[in-house]
Amino acid sequence: MKSEYTEQLLLKGLANNDSKAIETIYKDNFKMIQNYIINNNGDYDEARDIFQEAMIALYEKVQSESFVLTCKINTYVYSVCRRLWLKRLQSQGKFSNQMDFIEETVPIEDDIEIHEKRNAEFEIMERALSSLGEPCKSLIEGYYLKKMDMQAIAKEFGYTNADNAKNQKYKCFMRLKKLFFSQYNIGE
DSSP states (O other): OOOHHHHHHHHHHHHHHHHHHHHHHHHHHHHHHHHHTTTTTTHHHHHHHHHHHHHHHHHHHHHHHHHHHHHHOOHHHHHHHHHHHHHHHHHHSEEEEEHHHHHSSSOOHHHHHHHHHHHHHHHHHHHHTTTTTTHHHHHHHIIEEEEEHHHHHHHHTSSSSSHHHHHHHHHHHHHHHHHHHHHHHHOO
16 A cells, blocks of 8 residues: 555656656666666667656656556556567567567566566676676676677786686676675575
8 A cells, every 4th residue: 555655646746747756766667677678679878768758658647637557657667668669679670560469468567577576686786796896897897898808808907918808807707606696695
C-alpha cells in the first residue's frame, strides 16, 4: 500500500513539475533503461534520448485527469522505452519487423524482473570496479569500456609491450572477478 501511495505522489509531482518527483523517477528508472538500450545495440546518448521521450510521454499522460496508471511507474517507463527503442532499431534497419510478435510472447513484467536482476549485477560490478584500485581500474576500463587495444594500453600505462599489458589485464580481470563474486554471493 505504501509503494502505491508513493507512486501516486510521484505521478502527482510529475504532473505539477515538481523537480523532486522528476528526479526520483529518473533515479529509479534511468539505469534500467540505460542498461537495456546499451545491451541492445545502443549507447548512453541514445538511452538518454529514449528515456527523455518516455518521460515526456508519461508527463503528457499525467496531465490528463482521466489517466490512471494500472501498473508500476517503472513498468510503464520500461514498456514505453522498449517500444521506442524497438521502433528506432527497426527504422535503422537493425531490427526485423517482429515487434507485435515479441510483444505478444514476452510479458513485460518478466522482462523487468530480468532487467532488475541485471541492474543489481551491474551495481555490484560498479562497486567491485571502484574497489579494484589503480592502475587495474583504469586498465580494465580502457580495455572493456573504451575498447583500447593492447598496444594503446601498453603505451598509456607504460608497459614494455602489448604482451606485458595483456598479462596485467588478465591479473586485474581475475582480481575484479574475485571482488565481484565475493560481493555477488553476499547479496544472494
